[in-house]
Amino acid sequence: MLFFIIKLLMLALSYKLYLVKKEPYFSALLFSIPLAIVGLIMGHELIGVFIGSAILFAIAFVCFLLMSKLPSGMPEYSVLGVTAVIVAFVI
Structure with missing residues (x-):
């Protein structure tokens, strides 16, 4: 439960840094690296943390790249919402 809260x-x-x-790229790195560090502190295996961090980086990078191509407003928030659902419940 704690890792779920930290991910969100x-x-x-x-996202605030992206704004x-x-x-x-920098925003996705800021998302994935602290989660990898927290995963290591919580006692997860090293290879699992690296693979999970790479997956989270890829998802966040695609999210922020899509937001850079879309206009501000509702499309940007919908991409962020879908990403939050994917990050929170799938991974």
Whole structure:
């Protein structure tokens, strides 16, 4: 449950950074690296943390890349919402 909350919090913080910098790569890194560190602290296996972090980075990068191509407003929020659902419940 704690990791679930941390994932959503990091997604919100990386979205806030995306709004300021408009760089999908940096925002996706800010999302995946702290989650990898938390996963290691929580005692997960190293290979599992690396694979999970790579998957989360790819999902976040695609999300922020799509948001950079779409206009502001409802399309941007719908991409963020779908990403939040994928990150929260699938992975």
